[in-house]
Amino acid sequence: KTSEKGEKSFIDALAREHVKIDYWWIDAGWYPCKKGWWQVGTWEPDPGRYPNGIRAVSDYVHARGMKLVLWFEPERVVAGSWLAENHPEWLLNAEGDTHLLNLGNPEARTWATNHFDKLITEQGVDVYRQDFNMDPLEYWRHNDGPDRQGLTENLHVQGYLAYWDELRRRHPSMLIDSCASGGRRNDLETMRRAVPLLRSDYQAFDGNPDYAVGNQGHTYGLSSWIPYYGTGVYYNRRGLVYSARSYLTPVYGIAVDARSPDIDWDLYRRLANQWRQVADCMLGDYYPLTPYSVEANRWMAWQFDRPEQGDGMIQAFRHEMSNESEIRFQLRGLDPAAKYHIVDLDGGTPTTVSGGELLKQGLRIEIKDKPGAAILTYIKVK
Numbered sequence: 001k002t003s004e005k006g007e008k009s010f011i012d013a014l015a016r017e018h019v020k021i022d023y024w025w026i027d028a029g030w031y032p033c034k035k036g037w038w039q040v041g042t043w044e045p046d047p048g049r050y051p052n053g054i055r056a057v058s059d060y061v062h063a064r065g066m067k068l069v070l071w072f073e074p075e076r077v078v079a080g081s082w083l084a085e086n087h088p089e090w091l092l093n094a095e096g097d098t099h100l101l102n103l104g105n106p107e108a109r110t111w112a113t114n115h116f117d118k119l120i121t122e123q124g125v126d127v128y129r130q131d132f133n134m135d136p137l138e139y140w141r142h143n144d145g146p147d148r149q150g151l152t153e154n155l156h157v158q159g160y161l162a163y164w165d166e167l168r169r170r171h172p173s174m175l176i177d178s179c180a181s182g183g184r185r186n187d188l189e190t191m192r193r194a195v196p197l198l199r200s201d202y203q204a205f206d207g208n209p210d211y212a213v214g215n216q217g218h219t220y221g222l223s224s225w226i227p228y229y230g231t232g233v234y235y236n237r238r239g240l241v242y243s244a245r246s247y248l249t250p251v252y253g254i255a256v257d258a259r260s261p262d263i264d265w266d267l268y269r270r271l272a273n274q275w276r277q278v279a280d281c282m283l284g285d286y287y288p289l290t291p292y293s294v295e296a297n298r299w300m301a302w303q304f305d306r307p308e309q310g311d312g313m314i315q316a317f318r319h320e321m322s323n324e325s326e327i328r329f330q331l332r333g334l335d336p337a338a339k340y341h342i343v344d345l346d347g348g349t350p351t352t353v354s355g356g357e358l359l360k361q362g363l364r365i366e367i368k369d370k371p372g373a374a375i376l377t378y379i380k381v382k
Contacts, residue, residue, distance in 0.1 A: 001029045001037070003049035007057045011064065013258035017265045019272065023127060024061045025069040025253070030054060038133070040073050041081025043115060045123070058124030067126035069177065069197070074112050075101045075160070076134050087111070092139040092152070100139040103163055104155025113166050120171060128167065129197065132180040164193050186226065197230040197251050204243070205234050209320055209371055212239070212246035213294045216317055219249065220302060223286040235263065244271045245315065245373040250282045274345050278377060281306055281313040287332040289314070296321035301365070305333040310380030317374075318367040326366040331358040339381040346374065352381060 007026060014021060029037035032046045045053045058068040077083045079097035083090070090108035091099035103109045120128060140153040164176060176194035178185050182201030200218055204211030215231065222229055230251025233244050244254060252275050256263055284306035290299055296319050305312035314329065334340065336356035342363070343350045353363070367374050 001033075001046075001049060002026055004052060004056050008060055010258050011060065015064070017258070017263075017269075019265075019269065021066050023069050024057070024066050025071075025129075026054065026057065027071045027129075028073070028131070030070070039078050039081065041077040041083040043072070043074070043082070043119065054123035054125070058126075062124065068124060069127040069129050070123065070125045071129045071131060071179075072116060073131040073133065074116060074163075075103065075132055075136070077101050092136075092143050094138045094142045098134060100134065100136050100156075102143075102152070102156060103159030104152060105159070109159045109163055113163055117167060117170050120167070120174065125174070127175045127177055127197075128171075129177040129179060130194075132185060161189055161193070168193065191226060195228045195230075195251075196226070199229045199231050199249070203232070203234065203247075204236075206236055206238065209239065209242070212243045212371070213296075213300075213317075213319060215246045216300050217292065217294050219315075220288060220292055220300060223282075223302070223304075224288075227283055227286075235268070237262070237264075239371070240264075240267065241271065242317075242369075242371050242373050245375060246317065248275060248278070248282075248315065248375075250279055252279065274375060277345065278304075278313040278375060281311065281377070284309075284312060285333050289316075289329045289331075295319065298322060299324065299327055301327070301329055303329075303331055303333075305331075307333060310335075310338070310382075312378055314363065314365070314376045314378075315373070316365045316367065316376075318370060318372045320371040322370060325368055326364055328362040328364045330360065330362040334358055335380065340378040341381050342376055342378045344374065344376050355380075 011024065030045055030050060032042050033039035054070060061068045077091055077099040083101065084099060090102055090105055092102045093099050101108055101112065103112065140156060141149060143152045168174065177197040178190050178194035179196065179198050183196050183199045186196055199222060202211065202214055228250050230249045231247050232253040232255050233247035235254055235256040236243065254268060254271060256268065281304045284304045287303040287305065289301040289303055293300060299316060299318055299322055301314065301316035303312060303314045334355035336359055338355045339352050340355060340358060341350060341352050365374055365376065
């Protein structure tokens with residue numbers, strides 16, 4: 001479980017290793033929940049672990065040039081929580097001890113808006129992260145008669161969007177992160193108001209290459225639809241470079257237990273710095289360079305290009321059973337009359353090639369390792 005003391009100790013440990021953090025993220029479990037983080041419905045900082053509130057951590061974060069992300073899950077309510085005990089009339093019930101806060105109920109929505117608005121203000125929250133770890137359909141259906149199915153669902157969705165709209169009106173500079181069990185609410189109306197900082201819960205704790213390839217597939221597909229999204233990779237000694245690059249996104253983190261004596265901090269900093277070199281490029285035009293494939297004997301590659309800045313990046317992955325050590329990729333979106341300076345982030349001699357050659361003959365990329373990953377950047381020569 002999180003605590004004021006623990007959060008500050010991790011912040012200090014990362015600072016000692018000169019790791020620059022833009023956003024400090026407190027996830028689930030900061031409220032009273034003796035049995036586990038899933039016991040939601042009492043939305044106040046746990047006085048035992050946060051005697052000075054979340055504000056003590058947010059002030060600590062802000063003083064060090066960071067911003068604070070704080071996790072909420074307002075719609076799910078567990079038996080025994082403050083909401084379940086004090087306002088059962090606001091809850092939709094199906095079976096078991098988990099209930100749904102009915103945001104289609106104006107009184108419930110007004111309470112939620114005012115209460116979470118107060119928490120955001122008093123606790124110094126910069127990014128509001130909303131999770132949703134339940135399937136609401138049966139709760140909605142259970143509340144409607146056979147001839148009224150869909151009514152409660154319709155009103156709830158309207159209330160959910162109205163709740164966010166009012167929070168955004170009261171906090172115009174606040175960003176919203178839509179989580180929903182990892183990417184399960186990436187619908188158009190939600191994405192008009194928020195971004196998914198955790199695009200999926202499909203993550204490996206041990207560097208398993210199957211998860212790495214799966215996350216390559218996430219980037220390959222999601223980039224055609226949502227330009228700004230995030231994920232994180234867990235530190236592991238088995239193939240960290242390949243895993244870290246497979247999870248690379250516009251918003252990114254490498255989760256590490258800063259207390260461990262076995263962390264290769266030089267490698268950690270190098271990977272973090274490489275992300276900073278290319279992160280802005282990932283908001284540019286997106287071009288897949290290979291067909292989609294997570295097969296073990298294939299490659300996967302793509303390009304992000306920023307025509308206004310004249311720069312971009314290429315990511316390429318050689319999967320673990322591929323017999324091809326090099327492939328030539330025809331790049332996209334370049335100026336055929338210009339020249340481009342190309343740099344491999346793993347070293348080697350930089351080259352300068354014409355846009356016309358890169359568009360027609362392509363760029364040769366060699367990856368010796370199986371599995372292996374390469375990142376190359378380019379910039380138009382003025």
